[in-house]
Amino acid sequence: MDAEARRREIAEAVWRVVRRDGVPGASVRAVAREAGTSMGSLRHWFATQDDLLVFAMTLVQERARARVLAVVSAAGPDTTRGLRALEEVLPLDDERRAETEVWLALTARALVDPRLAALRDGSAEDLLALCALVLREPGALRPGLDPALEAERLYAVLDGLALHAATRPAALPADRAREVLAAHLGSLRDTR
Amino acid sequence: MDAEARRREIAEAVWRVVRRDGVPGASVRAVAREAGTSMGSLRHWFATQDDLLVFAMTLVQERARARVLAVVSAAGPDTTRGLRALEEVLPLDDERRAETEVWLALTARALVDPRLAALRDGSAEDLLALCALVLREPGALRPGLDPALEAERLYAVLDGLALHAATRPAALPADRAREVLAAHLGSLRDTR
DNA sequence: CCGTTTCTAGCACGGGTGTGCTAGCTTCGC
DNA sequence: GCGAAGCTAGCACACCCGTGCTAGAAACGG
Numbered sequence: 118m119d120a121e122a123r124r125r126e127i128a129e130a131v132w133r134v135v136r137r138d139g140v141p142g143a144s145v146r147a148v149a150r151e152a153g154t155s156m157g158s159l160r161h162w163f164a165t166q167d168d169l170l171v172f173a174m175t176l177v178q179e180r181a182r183a184r185v186l187a188v189v190s191a192a193g194p195d196t197t198r199g200l201r202a203l204e205e206v207l208p209l210d211d212e213r214r215a216e217t218e219v220w221l222a223l224t225a226r227a228l229v230d231p232r233l234a235a236l237r238d239g240s241a242e243d244l245l246a247l248c249a250l251v252l253r254e255p256g257a258l259r260p261g262l263d264p265a266l267e268a269e270r271l272y273a274v275l276d277g278l279a280l281h282a283a284t285r286p287a288a289l290p291a292d293r294a295r296e297v298l299a300a301h302l303g304s305l306r307d308t309r
Numbered sequence: 310m311d312a313e314a315r316r317r318e319i320a321e322a323v324w325r326v327v328r329r330d331g332v333p334g335a336s337v338r339a340v341a342r343e344a345g346t347s348m349g350s351l352r353h354w355f356a357t358q359d360d361l362l363v364f365a366m367t368l369v370q371e372r373a374r375a376r377v378l379a380v381v382s383a384a385g386p387d388t389t390r391g392l393r394a395l396e397e398v399l400p401l402d403d404e405r406r407a408e409t410e411v412w413l414a415l416t417a418r419a420l421v422d423p424r425l426a427a428l429r430d431g432s433a434e435d436l437l438a439l440c441a442l443v444l445r446e447p448g449a450l451r452p453g454l455d456p457a458l459e460a461e462r463l464y465a466v467l468d469g470l471a472l473h474a475a476t477r478p479a480a481l482p483a484d485r486a487r488e489v490l491a492a493h494l495g496s497l498r499d500t501r
Numbered sequence: 502c503c504g505t506t507t508c509t510a511g512c513a514c515g516g517g518t519g520t521g522c523t524a525g526c527t528t529c530g531c
Numbered sequence: 532g533c534g535a536a537g538c539t540a541g542c543a544c545a546c547c548c549g550t551g552c553t554a555g556a557a558a559c560g561g
Binding site: 139226229245277 | 413
């Protein structure tokens, strides 16, 4: 088996454990058990537990990034393209919900883990840039609005919705989150 | 010493530890050391570690709630009162930054801890209600806007800004967060 | 076929964990 | 003064933790 694929398999086991038992439950032993292998084998692929968590978070970000890029780089102009790109980081289905939960757990841990903090900062910059990019689409931003401030505000809406939809899905169902995001973009659009 | 005061003292020790070392660092021993007491004594006030965390989070919420209420219930009409009330839950100074960090850490843990989840849900409802209340002030919401949706959107902006200001203070300084929040409320206001 | 590399399994160590428990100290009410 | 209640200190237990290490299996190149 390809080495990278093996590492990805293990990282996915990390996600499952983190979703079930949180980051504290993601011990080396638990991950090995979840991945159906032994501690020794796992340690061959990841030297330390920290490497494991860092890789798991990297993978979450790469997957989200790939989905966003696929939407953004779709050919042809499309007024809903920005919305659809941003929706890729909302927990609208099970896959994205898992990603958001892992992201939240690791974001909290990043408060005391420098390596995770660096990862988090990188993805935050990416997302802020994405927001700015979406607002640069023709007609997306009504004249008179401050692009930098609106990017920051859109980013806040995006992460706020992701947070609420992930932590309290009953109070903010997927469709509702999408609706609020669409309304936000609509309120910025040039309506002439 | 008053019993409740003693419990509060210990809870504040929990905050200090959580801020320094994260929730994983908040072991019974570490908290006892931080509070300048012994494990046995600490266990007299809190039977289990879970009780400790639950009480610490309850206290965070109560403090924020008290601050918000103080602003909201201030006498006389005031167009900036809503803004100032919402600002009370943003990490704009050290005290509120500490609260936000603890809130974030415990929100993440609430994904796998039912008692903390219940607390989180309660405070989320409070905050959503606060957003709705702020938007009900005369002139706060331009005719034609959907109050429920706007409350949800405002709540997302609020938590998104809190999250970003707490995790990446360099990228989103306190003043900037306040500015974005003010701009959001401004964009909803009746400008006639 | 054999040597080498890659990978797996599992043990052992030192240390930290939450919690149960008891013995002693302090602080009251009377 | 004295008993009782409230409080503190600290030990002990069983458990889980990350990691270092070694022995062996498997895969592969020649």
